[in-house]
Amino acid sequence: MFESAEVGSKVDKKAYAAREPALREQLLATQRRLAVAPLSVVVVVGGVEGAGKGEIVNLLLEWMDARGIETHSLWALTDEEKARPPMWRFWRILPPKGHLGIFLGSWYTQPIIDRVLGRTRQLELDVALDRMLDFERMLANENTLVVKLWLHIGEKTQKRRLEKLESDPDQSWRVTKLDWQFFKYYKRFARVSEHALRRTSTGETPWHVIEATDWRHRDLTAGTVLLEALKQRLDKIDATPPPKLEPDLPTPKTVSILRALDLSHKLEDRTADRRLLKHMGEISRHSRLLAEAERSLLLVFEGPDAGGKGGAIRRVTRAIDARLYQVVPISAPTDEELARPYLWRFWRHLPTHGRVAIFDRSWYGRVLVERIEGLCPEEDWRRAYAEINAFEQQLCEAGTIVLKFWLWISPEEQLRRFKDRQATAYKQYKITEDDWRNRKKWDAYEAAACDMIEKTSSEDAPWVPVEADDKNWARVKVLETVAGTLRKELDR
């Protein structure tokens, strides 16, 4: 792969002068198209030190309108980043629609360095790379164009560059010990990078390896690659008719995990109170151990309206010190959230080490309400299952304990509760037109929930179906599960 970037490509002064003005103008014009398009752009700039990564960023900012560009140098993690899953630092800086984000360093940096330094094995690198591809595929599907540039120079050129930088008093700060350390690994770094690039070059997000020995060639190539990628994607958007938004109303199977639930389970008040108290004590003790264990807890509550999510959540929070938890209610997204990939608004609220996040509704809205009401195109909710699984896997691997509760009631019980709410003055606010409307689609919600549980319940992030016709039973089951899971995860 890199051989073709060591062939001595050059652009002479005259050819550069002939090409540069038009390229700049086209880039600017294309950026203006981008500004009003439903698209955001991430430009990843990778390569070895001395190849001119910083220069390329300077160049793009000079050629284009810096007001629509955010630049991010991704080196040492901040402590806020360390307390969350590794990908959080990239999610938090995803540019909104109409903007470009230029990332110096990327999600590839750490896996490549770890492999070069022998901290990981080949297999681990490959697993990491496959995930990066999943991530980029998701970004592509979520209206984010990823342009990946890799600046390559040969070993001798790198040595010369590092020496030259070091001898220039204005530039020497840019060459660190680490750079020389890496230089010793040049061949190994080249081999690992080449493998990584080959494995992660897809039709949708190819790597563009740019020979960076001659700066004119490097600059023109980088600018042209970005321009072409932008134009192609914008043209595609213009040519694509808006997606059809149609409700999908699946029919429930006669035998299913939800139909198999025994909704007649009941608990006496006294038994329930005793057991709740016991589990609350356990949760209280264990939640305080999260910080030292560098773990966090994330609970998801889903289920039909009036299913008892709020009541169950209140029983959980009562057990936890208020300084340690946050309840995250999910309703309509803000415009800043709409301008970014779907999962962005959930990444924002991930708990740090030591903390508990309780989601009252969640990312599963995509495969429930959005599917059924036709709020997103079919292909979007269809691919969401895999995206969600990948998301939750990252959480678990970063030490987050994930539990997802599906509070399930019978339609008769829901009706009883709706009527009760209407009749009780201080509960009336809890019932809206939407609730009655959703109720008409009961069957579809049931079937969608079954699909969801089937496709997204995993050992690490299991769905816990809860028989919720009896509130005592439901609350005890929720707390028992939380307490038992915390015990299992933290008592080691």
Added chain:
Amino acid sequence: MFESAEVGSKVDKKAYAAREPALREQLLATQRRLAVAPLSVVVVVGGVEGAGKGEIVNLLLEWMDARGIETHSLWALTDEEKARPPMWRFWRILPPKGHLGIFLGSWYTQPIIDRVLGRTRQLELDVALDRMLDFERMLANENTLVVKLWLHIGEKTQKRRLEKLESDPDQSWRVTKLDWQFFKYYKRFARVSEHALRRTSTGETPWHVIEATDWRHRDLTAGTVLLEALKQRLDKIDATPPPKLEPDLPTPKTVSILRALDLSHKLEDRTADRRLLKHMGEISRHSRLLAEAERSLLLVFEGPDAGGKGGAIRRVTRAIDARLYQVVPISAPTDEELARPYLWRFWRHLPTHGRVAIFDRSWYGRVLVERIEGLCPEEDWRRAYAEINAFEQQLCEAGTIVLKFWLWISPEEQLRRFKDRQATAYKQYKITEDDWRNRKKWDAYEAAACDMIEKTSSEDAPWVPVEADDKNWARVKVLETVAGTLRKELDR
């Protein structure tokens, strides 16, 4: 002040049982009013360790709907917070409209502790306290209710509580060495706190000192105080007619700082290029010194349409490594920004140590376009001058170098440039209906700008009026000023 919180106030079990259900219900009902009101609420919980600050937070979260409440424990600064002005950590967590933010610890914590430990003198504490008052007055004016609770217990009670907590294996983690250290300072802490509370208890944001020896009294009082404050403010909102929004069109004076500018200044291309190059070199060198000096640079560009802001910004950015700066274009606020105090959307973009932020338009919109177009009530833009001065003073004290450029052109020159833009294909996007509309209010903009410069130019954050009819002259003046200021600030 604290004497009245050591009188032995108690609530017996029966009285508590009689009062609690109604209080909870009223709090919930009032929270539902808040959810749809143009108001956000910050509850500050202060007091000595052992008085039950955490318990109060738990209680409010249990009594109210946790879905509308964000809890923040403000202890050690994260490294991202350390790299910005001290108040940034509070600004970043201000709750949006309809929500409550509960702050355990607040902007009072550090000034009080510093004084208790003798790190600061009385005068410094008082200056800090006066600023907190300014901050709270601003919040109050920006639709944020601040409710300040101070939990008080006597010295003996504190000792008993700390000992009791320490001996409970489930609670001992809450008592740190620092707590015992502070206990030794109990009297001094009480004296300093009392002074701080008295000085910062105003009609609008009073401190509520709550005797916290008896937990029933403490809980009912805290709940009642919050309920009353909420109701009072919501009633006031309901009773207040929406503010009148009227354009304010001031008339320029015949003699003014802008009229005194000599717009005939010109520079030959060659002279300009030579000087630009020189200053760019200086800026380049000095901008790299910011990180080590723990300083940052913030540039504001304001001025009429077609005044040359973009061109001047491009000359500045060309001199700075792209990894070090961010251009922040200010246009319409997002809904997340509209849901918080006016300055929130600028605090978000403050540069960290070592970095440069360039604002293309800024918080001055409030006293320019918002004043003239009647986009905010008169009282809002009138108080903005003082708020902006306080804001910029904080920036400067935190090591940010602040420069504000007013690029001023004659109406004739603007017309020439508008026509030129219309005639040039690739510049047409730069001219909109708004531009022609604004032009008709030229005089008002001129007068508003004079008011602004007069009221907000300070030694630390000066306005630099730039004669901009000649682009060469303007750009050289901007770069010369930036280079000179960096030199003065960093060559020490």
